[in-house]
Amino acid sequence: MNADLEEFNRRITIINERLQYISERTAQMARTGKAHSENQDFIDIMDAQDRLIKAADTLIENILKK
Structure with missing residues (x-):
């Protein structure tokens, strides 16, 4: 796995952890x-x-434009 993909996965993990905390709260x-x-x-x-x-919507729109 390359470094960029590892960083992406690390960030996704953090986002999911934060969302889980918000859900629990x-x-x-x-x-x-x-x-x-x-x-x-x-x-x-x-x-x-x-x-x-x-x-997230902005990110999706930007991805779809490419």
Whole structure:
């Protein structure tokens, strides 16, 4: 495996770990009744998810243009 592919895989692993943490944190909020629009932590998670979706969409668009 070349160095570029190893770096790609390393980054994918980190992204997946972060997404897993966000999922677990959101589930914990849901279990404790804190997953709502009056909880700033929940709002921050939702905003971060929106930014992540937009960044992924931009990446996909750029890849498809090539």
